[in-house]
Amino acid sequence: PLRAAEEAYPWSTQGDAETILAAHAAAIPAPTTPPGSASKGVRVGWVNRARGAAQAGGEAARHVEWVKRLDGIWGFALWDARHRELILCRDPMGVKPLMRTQTDGGTLLFASEAKAFRHHPEYSPVMDEAAMVARLAYEYPLDETTLFAGVAQVRPGTVETWRLDESGTAVLTGVARYSRDEVKPAASWDPANDAAALLDSLCESVEDRLMSDVPLGIILSGGLDSSMVAGLAHRAAKAAGKPVPECWTVTESEDHPDYRAAEDVVAALDLGHHTSTLEEDSFWKSLPSLAWHGEDLDISVLFFQPLFENMARDVKVGLCGQGADELHGGYPRYRDLPAHRDLVRGRLMSSRHPVADAILDPEPQQGALVGAGQPWRTLDLDPDTHFADLRSTLQFELDHGQLSNFQLRLVDRHSMAHGLEVRVPFLGRAHRKMAHTLPLDWRVRGSDEKLALRAAAALTDLPPEIVSRPKLSAGTATTPTLLAELLAELRPQAQEWATSHPRLERMLEKQPDMAIGLRLFESLHLVDGGLGREGKDLMTLLDDID
Structure with a gap:
């Protein structure tokens, strides 16, 4: 439908990706005067942010309506040379990935996978322990966190805009939401x-x-x-x-x-x-x-x-x-929400990390890593509140990354x-x-x-x-015997590996599969800068960590 509606656009391919360019061109005319540089940004959390970037969508707000015309799955980066503006955007549900990191020198890197960043000389992979706490407690990374410090996802259903300031530093100029799914149960259904x-x-x-x-x-x-x-x-x-x-x-x-x-x-x-x-x-x-x-x-x-x-x-x-x-x-947890609440709360209470304390605090302090362009949307994540009933649970999981x-x-x-x-x-x-x-x-x-x-x-x-x-359940129920045999073989080592992370230790002791997974994650993605290790066998990887 969009291709047919934009007959004036000079189509050059039959590819779906070109519809993004056509929708953008139809909505955003060329500037009447050459664009200047962005105002100097201020480092807030993980990004350099322009004044006003967090207010009403900032400069990203003007892209909301044309992005709404798109129907499909995507994670795209569009450089508009006319406006000297970079647009980053993900589909409404986040089917396709898009993540970014900004180096200390101000360079903005973006990719579909964090491992792509390792080839930049200013980037070195480091585990994000706060994100790991949430991953172990809720069973998925929350919000725009990844498991890598400094690397955040572009939020699903969101468009971001970036420009360069006079020094050539990338500056976030806007973050605008164009789509949000809401659970709104009707009174009846026949x-x-x-x-x-x-x-x-x-x-x-x-x-x-x-x-x-x-x-x-x-x-x-x-x-x-x-x-x-x-x-x-x-x-x-x-x-x-x-x-x-x-x-x-x-x-x-x-x-x-x-x-x-x-x-x-x-x-x-x-x-x-x-x-x-x-x-x-x-x-x-x-x-x-x-x-x-x-x-x-x-x-x-x-x-x-x-x-x-x-x-x-x-x-x-x-x-x-x-x-x-x-x-x-x-999911089975929906049929017993009190048990699910207790499970998540118990995991958080067993952690020795400050982010767990903040999540369980009735009035958590929202730090520098919360808000526009940051990895966390909020630290108001208390399971007692958000898993109180089915509607709030479904909405929480939609909003926070399940x-x-x-x-x-x-x-x-x-x-x-x-x-x-x-x-x-x-x-x-x-x-x-x-x-x-x-x-x-x-x-x-x-x-x-x-x-x-x-x-x-x-x-x-x-x-x-x-x-x-x-x-x-997919996973554990798909390969129950093979998984059980692996866990039985590696359980003693998994308990030992858990002690390598004092603030996560008690969480990992009760989740040996996660202890094994974390050990493998470290070996593949953190040791030696995460480069050149993917060809090694399992036990070599599990043993080859100082």
């Missing part, structure tokens, strides 16, 4: 009248994401979410007279319930199915690659590596079921490592908007989850046993 509309919104999203000039496939776990994507893709392709996408599944055993469910789905829908079984030594062989590409601590999602590697041999685009649990209330910093990041990092673009139909604009209005008791009711989504799924051709099948 499956007899409303389930079809919910399904239609997802169908529309799947159809949009099937558009591709390259081969496309489906990531099929056997759970409800990916099964719905497979079923709707099958229906849409048939209706359009196009080839039906085939499915890919990886398992640790053909007896695994997820694998059997995936087989049931492809049999019911007559889909092509590519399967692979993890080898017994998969964790030992492949964890270094997982940690290298992921830049995180999670070792349980090893299955992503062979899954995406296998898919990339045949297709260049994949569709997945990510986002459904966040929208529709699929989806963008964990689920979406995992899939994007490990798929793009193999040149595979993964699209997320559940996060299509129309489906998100409708899902946010679902009454809470149509998301979670007693021990049941995703009730509204299951009502919509019942209108598809999926087998009834798939529609009613309860969720299994």
Whole structure:
């Protein structure tokens, strides 16, 4: 639609990226006089910030309306030579990554992965211990933190503007929010009248994401979410007279319930199915690659590596079921929020780090690393407040990174490592908007989850046993035996490694998988400046730390 609307733009490609340039050109005319330098910025936290940058969006505010015209997933940097302005922007949900760091000398670096910064002479990777506390307590990095000191993400749904001052130093001139999802439950919902509309919104999203000039496939776990994507893709392709996408599944055993469910789905829908079984030594062989590409601590999602590697041999685009649990209330923690509150609070209380004390403080002091352009949006993160009920929990997780910093990041990092673009139909604009209005008791009711989504799924051709099948956690439930064997072997060392971080020690003692993940993270990304270590084997990496 945007391409058709901007007929006057001198299009030179068929690529989607050019629509960004067209939308920008239509909204931002050339200046009438040559632009001058930005006013000298003041170092605030991790960035040099111009006066007024934090007020009403600063100079970024003028870009909000044209960015709203974009529909898709992106992390882009646009240099406008006419205005001598750099624009950094991420898609509304943060499907695609974009992060930045500013050196002491004032140089602004930006990339999709932190490891790219290591090749700049002024950058040296250092662990952000405050961000690590939140990662261990909440199970995902919060806000715009990464696990690297000085490296912050561009916030999803946000546009930033940067200019150079007279000395050539990069200065942040504005941060403007153009999109924010809000959980606004309606008073009622009737499956007899409303389930079809919910399904239609997802169908529309799947159809949009099937558009591709390259081969496309489906990531099929056997759970409800990916099964719905497979079923709707099958229906849409048939209706359009196009080839039906085939499915890919990886398992640790053909007896695994997820694998059997995936087989049931492809049999019911007559889909092509590519399967692979993890080898017994998969964790030992492949964890270094997982940690290298992921830049995180999670070792349980090893299955992503062979899954995406296998898919990339045949297709260049994949569709997945990510986002459904966040929208529709699929995670087990939603059914027992008091236990979740106690778990997170207990982890914070066991930390000896000041950021944990600040989070648990009823009136936390907001420091220099909080606010526009900084890694933290707020330190008002008390689990007792934000996990008090389902609505506030869902909103907190949307606002503070559970989806963008964990689920979406995992899939994007490990798929793009193999040149595979993964699209997320559940996060299509129309489906998100409708899902946010679902009454809470149509998301979670007693021990049941995703009730509204299951009502919509019942209108598809999926087998009834798939529609009613309860969720299994990806990662730990996908490879339970292989992961348990690794943890049993390394548990004594994990307890020892935990002592290397006194302020994190008690958190790590109760999470041996995180202790192993942190050790691997340090070895790959911090030792020797993070350069030249990705080719080493697992035990060499785990042992090779002073």
